[in-house]
Amino acid sequence: MMESNNSAINVDQLIKKIREEVAHRQPISERNLETIKVVSVNQTLTLSHIENLLHNAQLKSQIRTEFPKKLNRFPFSLSQPLQKLALKLYSFLFKEQRAINFSLIEAIRESLTLNRKLIDQVMDFQGQVMDLQGQVMNLQGQVKEISAYLTATEKHLNEQLQAMDEHYIKNDSYLKNDLTQQKRLITLFLEAARQRLPESFTVDQLQTLSNEEPHQLDAFYVAFEDQFRGSREEIRNTLNVYLPVIEDAKLGTPESPILDVGCGRGEWLELLRESGYSARGIDINRVMLEQCNTIGLEVIEADAIAYLQNLPDHSLGAVTGFHLIEHLQFAVLMKLFDETMRVLQPGGLIIFETPNPRNLFVGSGDFYRDPTHVNPIHPDTIAYIAILKGFMNAESYFFAEQDNGLQLLASSNVKFDTLESYLSISRDFALIGYKP
CATH class of the missing domain: 3.40.50.150 (Vaccinia Virus protein VP39)
Structure with a gap:
């Protein structure tokens, strides 16, 4: 609630301030929204690719039960007992490495699960942001409409003020001219009366006063000409x-x-x-x-x-x-x-x-x-x-x-x-x- 002693609101400054605020705001376009959608899709594709890599790494970290097929060819071909012995020796030598690899894979998988949850939350947040951006875009449209309305109102007020100024100037000119003529007529009458007192007016003096009568409309006709x-x-x-x-x-x-x-x-x-x-x-x-x-x-x-x-x-x-x-x-x-x-x-x-x-x-x-x-x-x-x-x-x-x-x-x-x-x-x- 405004106090009674507050200074009058300057409409011109208020309109100027609103226009500057609208001009300085970065408009949110449909292109911005599409960019957010593309980023979200790209993130989803990246996670899927990582899951495939982890799955492949997990398969390779398990204990081998078969000898690699490419080693079954000459000159690497070995008998079945030697292949089993080689597989047991390989498993024994890389037992700890497999454990470490498995732990790393599980850690990465847990991290991946956490990242997916975070991405889901981010996408939900992005959805909220997009909703807010839509609201902001709507507000920007409303601000533009208000700005246009204020511009039209300002123009209309200026035209009305100009018309009022012209109207008052014309009326003021007419009243001044009319008062001047009336003052002249009254002065002439009083002067003639003063000269004749205590006698009555002569025919010539009455004729002089009569000749002034047509000039009573002089100011009106000037105002009429100015108008039309x-x-x-x-x-x-x-x-x-x-x-x-x-x-x-x-x-x-x-x-x-x-x-x-x-x-x-x-x-x-x-x-x-x-x-x-x-x-x-x-x-x-x-x-x-x-x-x-x-x-x-x-x-x-x-x-x-x-x-x-x-x-x-x-x-x-x-x-x-x-x-x-x-x-x-x-x-x-x-x-x-x-x-x-x-x-x-x-x-x-x-x-x-x-x-x-x-x-x-x-x-x-x-x-x-x-x-x-x-x-x-x-x-x-x-x-x-x-x-x-x-x-x-x-x-x-x-x-x-x-x-x-x-x-x-x-x-x-x-x-x-x-x-x-x-x-x-x-x-x-x-x-x-x-x-x-």
């Missing part, structure tokens, strides 16, 4: 596919900067900066903007349409938006195209990425996981709108895995003639178009 959109690294790897498009268009210089509308956590802006392009982003989510500011990205809190309306004509090289247009009402979407066409320089381009409703999983339900989505947009529809608004070479592109990585695949080259084609098509697509 994917990690920053995953998004960066996907967005890499657009860098050749920017490079081919010769855009992203200080004279033809890139504007990322709805920049979110700033993965695209970060990629553009690392590639040496001039870019800035706008968003209305303050928590995401704060994340962008933390890594030194140029971002502004602004509504997309209002910001574009305040820009001069031909002031941008490209306008991009990733998972933005599905959040817009149709009338707002049309305004986005109008203002984008106006602010782009000749040869400028647009890139708008959005969920692909032609993918059966997205169109049948996954699109509606995000409560801020308005409507899915068909690839043909958005391409038609772009062309109608004056963009050239406007086409929707799906994503395709190739040997050299992710590639853009023009929608005009894709046929939807089987169920598999609707299941395997990429979950997102992008509209790319150019201003004449």
Whole structure:
């Protein structure tokens, strides 16, 4: 029974100790058992051979009653009386030697009997040893199973701990962001109230407080994106596919900067900066903007349409938006195209990425996981709108895995003639178009 003040058991050290003990033990194999059996058989054969030798020696130590047959031939042949006399003389001369030989033979025979009993006892002991070895082998198998179970348990615990850590980190981040927004709103309210006391709020002050209401969900949406959109690294790897498009268009210089509308956590802006392009982003989510500011990205809190309306004509090289247009009402979407066409320089381009409703999983339900989505947009529809608004070479592109990585695949080259084609098509697509 463990005392209450004992130190906590270190599971990692215990598992390591068991593994080392199993590794250092010499395994007992079937070959070891067979070797024991062969040794026992060899010992039995040796005793039988000794008994045969003793029997032969005993026969030769007895008194001779006949003259050796080989001495009955010429020139050793003797008459019967001489043979008897020779046998009596031989027996008399070697009488003591026969006695000694007989005693030695009896002693060896007794020793042989004792050895046989000892061998029987040893074989019985070996049988017990073999039984114990079988038990040890069984225990070794159990130890291996326990070791495997401990390994699996350790892995499972580590995975659970990692999942719990990620869960608590996400919750902690959400709570901190949400508290920051609530604190900002309360501070703003208290400051406005302090300035007006003892008078009531003015219309402008009430409007300022009202404008803060949409930001109450900023922290929630950041946590939602972290859960379902994917990690920053995953998004960066996907967005890499657009860098050749920017490079081919010769855009992203200080004279033809890139504007990322709805920049979110700033993965695209970060990629553009690392590639040496001039870019800035706008968003209305303050928590995401704060994340962008933390890594030194140029971002502004602004509504997309209002910001574009305040820009001069031909002031941008490209306008991009990733998972933005599905959040817009149709009338707002049309305004986005109008203002984008106006602010782009000749040869400028647009890139708008959005969920692909032609993918059966997205169109049948996954699109509606995000409560801020308005409507899915068909690839043909958005391409038609772009062309109608004056963009050239406007086409929707799906994503395709190739040997050299992710590639853009023009929608005009894709046929939807089987169920598999609707299941395997990429979950997102992008509209790319150019201003004449």
